[in-house]
Amino acid sequence: MIVFGMIICIWLLSLWLQPILQPYVEGFLLFFYGERYEAYIPYEMTALHYVVNAMTLGFILGLPLEIKYKRAKSKGLKKLKFFESLESENILFILSLARDQQGYVTAADIASQSALTIQKAQNILIKLQKDGFADLSVTEKGDILYYFAGFTEGEE
Amino acid sequence: MNKFLGSLVILFVIGVFLILGLFIGYFIIDGIYQILDNTIFLAIFMSLISIGYALFYMEGKRLAKRQMQRTQQAVAMTVANRNLGVVTVASFALESQLPLTQCEQILKEMEQRKVLRTSSLPGKMAVYHLDDHVYGQMPYESDDNEEADDEETQELERTQRIRKKRIVRGVLLTVIGTLIMISEEQILLNQSEYLYAAITALIFLVFIGRYLLSSHRKADQRHSEHDVLTYVMDNEGELNPKEIPYYTHESYQSMEPMIDKWHKRNYCSITHQEDGGIIYLFPNYTDESEVCEYDEEYDPIPAWIDKRSKFLLFSCLAFVFSYVGGYALVHWNSLIFILACTIIGGIYGYFAFSQKPELERIERIALQVATKKGGALAVYELAYNARITMDEAAMLLEKWEQTNIARKVYSEEGAPVYVVSGVVSKEQRLRSEHV
Numbered sequence: 001m002i003v004f005g006m007i008i009c010i011w012l013l014s015l016w017l018q019p020i021l022q023p024y025v026e027g028f029l030l031f032f033y034g035e036r037y038e039a040y041i042p043y044e045m046t047a048l049h050y051v052v053n054a055m056t057l058g059f060i061l062g063l064p065l066e067i068k069y070k071r072a073k074s075k076g077l078k079k080l081k082f083f084e085s086l087e088s089e090n091i092l093f094i095l096s097l098a099r100d101q102q103g104y105v106t107a108a109d110i111a112s113q114s115a116l117t118i119q120k121a122q123n124i125l126i127k128l129q130k131d132g133f134a135d136l137s138v139t140e141k142g143d144i145l146y147y148f149a150g151f152t153e154g155e156e
Numbered sequence: 157m158n159k160f161l162g163s164l165v166i167l168f169v170i171g172v173f174l175i176l177g178l179f180i181g182y183f184i185i186d187g188i189y190q191i192l193d194n195t196i197f198l199a200i201f202m203s204l205i206s207i208g209y210a211l212f213y214m215e216g217k218r219l220a221k222r223q224m225q226r227t228q229q230a231v232a233m234t235v236a237n238r239n240l241g242v243v244t245v246a247s248f249a250l251e252s253q254l255p256l257t258q259c260e261q262i263l264k265e266m267e268q269r270k271v272l273r274t275s276s277l278p279g280k281m282a283v284y285h286l287d288d289h290v291y292g293q294m295p296y297e298s299d300d301n302e303e304a305d306d307e308e309t310q311e312l313e314r315t316q317r318i319r320k321k322r323i324v325r326g327v328l329l330t331v332i333g334t335l336i337m338i339s340e341e342q343i344l345l346n347q348s349e350y351l352y353a354a355i356t357a358l359i360f361l362v363f364i365g366r367y368l369l370s371s372h373r374k375a376d377q378r379h380s381e382h383d384v385l386t387y388v389m390d391n392e393g394e395l396n397p398k399e400i401p402y403y404t405h406e407s408y409q410s411m412e413p414m415i416d417k418w419h420k421r422n423y424c425s426i427t428h429q430e431d432g433g434i435i436y437l438f439p440n441y442t443d444e445s446e447v448c449e450y451d452e453e454y455d456p457i458p459a460w461i462d463k464r465s466k467f468l469l470f471s472c473l474a475f476v477f478s479y480v481g482g483y484a485l486v487h488w489n490s491l492i493f494i495l496a497c498t499i500i501g502g503i504y505g506y507f508a509f510s511q512k513p514e515l516e517r518i519e520r521i522a523l524q525v526a527t528k529k530g531g532a533l534a535v536y537e538l539a540y541n542a543r544i545t546m547d548e549a550a551m552l553l554e555k556w557e558q559t560n561i562a563r564k565v566y567s568e569e570g571a572p573v574y575v576v577s578g579v580v581s582k583e584q585r586l587r588s589e590h591v
Contacts, residue, residue, distance in 0.1 A: 032178055048196070049192065052198050052202055055206070059202070067465075070216075073220075074457035075455075077223050077226075078405075082252055082254055086254065087249055087254060087255045087256060095246050132282075133246055134281065148281075149281050150247030150283065151246070
């Protein structure tokens with residue numbers, strides 16, 4: 001996918017930059033090399049030129065990058081570390097907070113220790129509870145707590 | 157004064173470089189215009205590269221999927237083992253950093269395979285418990301977090317990388333040179349010769365691609381089976397399928413068809429746990445069966461990358477060959493072309509069909525195992541020690557049975573062993589009677 005993405009990027013970039021840069025490049029060639037390249041100038045680029053050049057550069061630049069990424073990903077997976085499709089930082093922060101507090105967390109806890117507002121924290125917690133990832137719990141005073149199981153040792 | 161002189165020297169150096177740059181640029185710009193004129197040939201070359209890339213893409217995707225599934229399952233088991241056998245979507249997501257919905261899906265899949273069980277009511281958050289036969293009965297710790305890369309291996313990898321880079325540069329320069337040299341007029345004039353050379357190059361490329369892909373699949377299968385057999389040996393001949401992702405590099409999905417095949421072909425026997433769980437038995441399979449040690453860690457992704465890079469390099473060479481071959485047919489004697497084809501075909505044939513040393517190695521190892529085990533060896537013992545698939549090991553032993561080198565004996569446990577004739581212990585030799 002890195003190679004394919006690179007090809008598309010280079011193709012779009014060349015479609016945009018080619019008409020802008022071509023006169024300057026040709027002017028430079030005429031100035032320094034005189035009549036040597038007159039037969040070529042102005043060089044007419046066809047659709048095939050754009051596609052093939054993008055493919056060539058895409059492979060030359062993208063393939064080493066892709067190999068590096070795949071090797072690193074494979075090494076990471078062997079060490080039980082994931083590189084892609086990760087959960088949002090806000091949810092991971094809420095979960096780490098829940099772990100530190102034996103699974104119980106409130107919107108106020110989150111807002112006091114992160115950049116999230118109480119409203120945003122509340123919305124995330126409600127969504128997590130609706131999706132079945134958290135349970136509701138109420139204190140004697142009537143405060144609502146959200147409980148995440150799995151952070152208390154040996155729970156049933 | 158010194159500053160003035162220094163500035164003059166810098167200006168002089170810059171000037172020299174500018175003049176040199178313009179002079180060298182002369183050749184480079186010529187080459188670029190020549191390649192732009194030959195875009196149609198560059199298009200043919202890039203199509204070749206793209207087809208090669210696509211061919212290996214699916215294989216890479218399969219390997220990546222297997223590796224991903226195995227890691228997900230191993231992380232879930234690790235989390236459960238750390239927390240007295242309990243894992244939830246939340247604790248799994250925090251450890252793995254994967255999305256909650258994906259974590260839920262993984263845990264449900266593991267529940268279906270009876271690795272995890274849950275007793276939570278519908279509508280309440282699910283708490284998963286690791287199977288009792290898996291939790292707390294880990295015979296040894298997983299070695300995933302070990303720092304395996306020592307200095308010597310890194311140095312070897314570095315030199316290999318430098319060598320590969322040199323080869324890649326050399327081949328790319330040859331392709332660029334070919335693209336500059338190609339003359340469209342000449343090719344159109346001698347179409348049939350160039351077409352003939354291109355078809356020959358393409359046939360070679362197809363054979364090489366097939367060989368690289370099949371040899372990669374074979375090596376991958378061998379390593380996968382060896383990985384599982386190493387775990388079985390460490391587990392005193394017992395295979396609990398639920399433990400597989402924790403101790404090997406296989407996932408449940410990749411391992412199931414493999415073990416099912418082993419059982420169907422009678423390479424191992426089966427027993428049931430009290431809860432209905434299956435345990436596969438490999439009788440008398442302990443570290444006493446080991447005659448060859450394999451230390452190096454196998455990683456399928458870098459191995460696949462190496463094979464794909466090789467194929468892409470061969471695609472480059474095929475492109476060069478089709479031009480050089482066509483040129484040779486037009487300008488030189490066609491005998492040179494036929495000779496070159498024969499040499500390339502010979503080299504391919506040597507690599508593709510030279511199995512004799514491999515067979516000798518396997519037979520030698522089989523005899524070593526048989527000697528160590530008092531004359532009898534099982535399919536899995538040979539497969540592990542020779543690092544081949546169970547099917548390959550069974551094929552060799554069956555061949556031995558047909559040629560009366562060994563005889564098949566069914567043990568009480570179910571899986572057959574092969575008793576090799578002529579493998580006699582020292583005591584048996586001394587006790588033998590003279591006739």
